[in-house]
Amino acid sequence: MGKPTGFIEYQREVPQERNPLDRINDWKEYQQSLCDDQYQIQGARCMGCGTPFCHTGVQMAGMAMGCPLYNLIPEWNELIYRGRWQEALERLLKTNNFPEFTGRVCPAPCEGSCTVAIHDSAVAIKSIERAIIDKGFAERWIVPKPPKTRTGKKVAIVGSGPAGLASADQLNKAGHLVTVFERADRIGGLLTYGIPNMKLEKSIVERRVQLLQAEGITFVTNTEIGKDISPQQLRAEFDAVILCTGAQKHRNVTIEGRELNGIHFAMDYLTLNTKSLLDSNFENGQFISAKGQDVIVIGGGDTGADCVATALRQGCKSIVQFGKHPQLPTERSKNNPWPQYPQVFSLDYAYAEAAAQTGKDPREYCLLSKKFIGDDNGQVKELHTVQMEKTIGEDGCVVFHEIPGTEKVWPAQLVLIAAGFSGPEQEVIHSFDLHQNERGCVDAPFGIYTTNVEGVFAAGDVRRGQSLIVWAINEGRGVARECDRYLMGATFLP
Structure with missing residues (x-):
């Protein structure tokens, strides 16, 4: 434990994000970085628990608890606090082959299981992890290390x-x-x-x-x-x-009008966009464009959020994302106790960008898509929905009921299905x-x-x-x- 009172003295601090209204004009990473001294302070917040739940990596009641890679998190937190960055990198690479990926795109179940998070904000584990690996590359501590001998297999x-x-x-x-x-x-x-x-x-x-x-x-x-x-x-x-x-294997939405033009799987949309960006900076036109269109994203997960962020950068006319579940609570519910990953409401990067541009979070909850309607050319032009109520049946299963009188028609020239796989x-x-x-x-x-x-x-x-x-x-x-x-x-x- 680097500093016994660190979690009491210091508040959680994570890197700032670039201004949403600025970053929607480019395709660069939206996250920024802290300076070394700030990361050392964040490392000092780690309690060095006798049982560090942050790297237990198990399932509890069907939900993630801690990091499945069993990262030696308290060890490299302490090393960062003491300014021993290269040693922290060695500890990190013992268990994680690619911290530069997990430090950017992992949802950080480790932080959800941090002991400090029981009554305070979790240690900024994910940010520290990214800082360690980024410094490792910047300082050229990471170099090719081919094996000395080959097995022939x-x-x-x-x-x-x-x-x-x-x-x-x-x-x-x-x-x-x-x-x-x-x-x-x-x-x-x-x-x-x-x-x-x-x-x-x-x-x-x-x-x-x-x-x-x-x-x-x-x-x-x-x-x-x-x-x-x-x-x-x-x-x-x-x-x-x-x-x-x-x-x-895409999970489809099989409703009336699904065959209309302008309805695509989210992963096809994202893949074509990234490929065109990498191949030609969009000069080849080989992508699905949301420019000037009313866009609907069906599916409330991370892939859907990525579609929202992409459509904003392409210059969509409007954007809305449908989810079938209710909005998450702002604090843990009783059936989501620590050290499970916290299922709580948050404003992800894409939603912050949409809110900054349109003044509104683009997410709509408890919606059931009923049918697509097209124009005379076979192009989708609107989506009909109805509001749903989520209840728990006597057998403990989730049941959704349509609410009469809540039907609504949404304009849509581009629909992206992000219902998972x-x-x-x-x-x-x-x-x-x-x-x-x-x-x-x-x-x-x-x-x-x-x-x-x-x-x-x-x-x-x-x-x-x-x-x-x-x-x-x-x-x-x-x-x-x-x-x-x-x-x-x-x-x-x-």
Whole structure:
């Protein structure tokens, strides 16, 4: 514990955000930074708990509690307080392969389980984590470290999201020859095309990819397994195969008028926008534009928020986001106790931007979309909704009831469906003839990651379903450990 009275003396402070009205005019990251002295003060707030719930990384009543990466948070908080940044970086990298990603886009379940957060504001763990890794790159403490010896074993990893990259990093450290296959034209999976630049600039992703390449990992893009390369060829050329293809099967909205033009899945919208930005700074016109349009986003999660922020930057006429659940409370409810992740109302970056521009939070709650109406050219022009009431049935299940007389018509020339994902895409799974569970995910036990096919492993969202980046990295590290054990008979990977 760096300073026993730190959590009493100091208040939580996190980096400022750029002015919302300024940042909607560009695609740069909206977060800023503090100076080193300020981070040291924030590190001093850590209590150095005897039982640090911040890195327990478990599920409690179906909700996250602490960091699944088991980061040594109190240790590097104390090191930051004492100004020992390089040692803090070494501690951080023991458990987290990519702090520059988690420090930007993870929702920070660690902070929800911080002991200080029982009666005060949590330690600014996420901000400190990002500051450590950013300083590590800025000071050039992070340099390529290829393995000194090679085992001669070859591993193919399908998918280059956080799970795939983490498993590649770990297996490369063990001395194996690793090749990562990605069907898109850039490495990174959803880190590249699913998260917009204002949350994670792609130079950050590319910097890490270049480091991994310098350490000996081979990346192959524009290659889809089952189409460009058969599973049989992959298994013949490699000693083991790991599937980390994610869970990107869109959850649709099946109502009248769904076939109209102008209705798109959110991930298609975000992907095309980022690709056009990276390829040509939008000069090629190969993206879905919200300019001058009334935009509706269906779905209340982070992807929906990213759609709101993107549409604002494109110059939409109006923006509204529909959610089917009620507005979250401002404080924890009784059925959401510490140390669970707090389900409380917050003004995310996108909503702050919308409020600054329009004077109103764009979110609407407890709405059910009933039908789309189009014009004579087959273009969507409006969306009909009805208000819902959420109740808990006698069996404890959530029930929604339509409220008569609350029907409303919303103008809309662009509708973005951000209703989440229903599981992994099936083509690669079927091409390997893998067993699946009732949710359509690959049947591979947690902690073991083996499938019904010899030498084929699965990890990340393709195994567990849509989840957090920290769980993806956790599983990427875990599957690397078990793959190494399979190849060598024993493993020293954590």
